[in-house]
Amino acid sequence: MTLTIAKTILVIGAVAWFIIRWPHQRRSWKTKTRLDRRTTREKILLTCSFTGLGIIPFIYVVSGRPHFSDYPFQPVMAWLGAIIFAVALWLFYRVHKELGRNWSDSLEVREQHKLVTDGLYRHVRHPMYTAFFLWAVAQALLLPNWIAGPAGLVGFGTLFLFRVGREEQMMLDNFGDDYREYMRRTARLIPGIY
Ligand code: SAH
Numbered sequence: 001m002t003l004t005i006a007k008t009i010l011v012i013g014a015v016a017w018f019i020i021r022w023p024h025q026r027r028s029w030k031t032k033t034r035l036d037r038r039t040t041r042e043k044i045l046l047t048c049s050f051t052g053l054g055i056i057p058f059i060y061v062v063s064g065r066p067h068f069s070d071y072p073f074q075p076v077m078a079w080l081g082a083i084i085f086a087v088a089l090w091l092f093y094r095v096h097k098e099l100g101r102n103w104s105d106s107l108e109v110r111e112q113h114k115l116v117t118d119g120l121y122r123h124v125r126h127p128m129y130t131a132f133f134l135w136a137v138a139q140a141l142l143l144p145n146w147i148a149g150p151a152g153l154v155g156f157g158t159l160f161l162f163r164v165g166r167e168e169q170m171m172l173d174n175f176g177d178d179y180r181e182y183m184r185r186t187a188r189l190i191p192g193i194y
Pocket of ligand 1: 109125167
């Protein structure tokens with residue numbers, strides 16, 4: 001494992017992520033929405049996440065900048081990052097399938113929205129966010145740079161922190177006791193832990 005290979009793995013992972021999402025993204029544009037909470041705040045949060053997981057690592061991969069925050073490359077960490085990225089991709093693929101038409105990249109309720117509580121959703125309420133966090137951890141392990149590495153954790157972490165409570169409130173407003181009951185028996189991201 002070399003730094004170039006680690007960077008290539010990150011790029012391949014990001015492209016694979018996009019390929020998995022693309023058919024769902026296209027379908028979501030055609031799916032009618034009953035309730036839209038895509039506020040300016042939501043758009044800012046999406047930008048934070050895109051900056052941390054996309055723009056900053058992209059700049060690092062193509063230019064090596066910022067140089068001042070480099071630290072020595074550790075092949076073992078990069079291998080671990082590659083494995084975690086593979087798990088993240090598998091999780092992302094499955095969760096997208098399970099969520100189906102109910103998915104949207106922001107806070108929305110569809111016209112025929114179904115509350116999904118099966119499959120991975122049986123164990124956690126936000127498995128897609130778990131997948132994003134795994135991607136962010138993989139990025140931190142693959143890039144030996146104190147800014148480009150953790151940028152994904154900061155960017156996506158900001159989105160998660162400011163979104164998750166609102167998302168759950170939106171689900172409570174729409175599914176009432178069904179979602180309340182579902183919350184009682186599930187964790188947010190990691191079964192039995194959080
Ligand atoms: N937070 C979830 C879903 C992310 S996509 C996860 O991490 O897996 C965001 C959209 O998914 C929200 O607009 C909401 O309408 C929808 N959603 C969230 N949880 C859901 C569930 N259990 N069943 C159906 N739709 C859900």
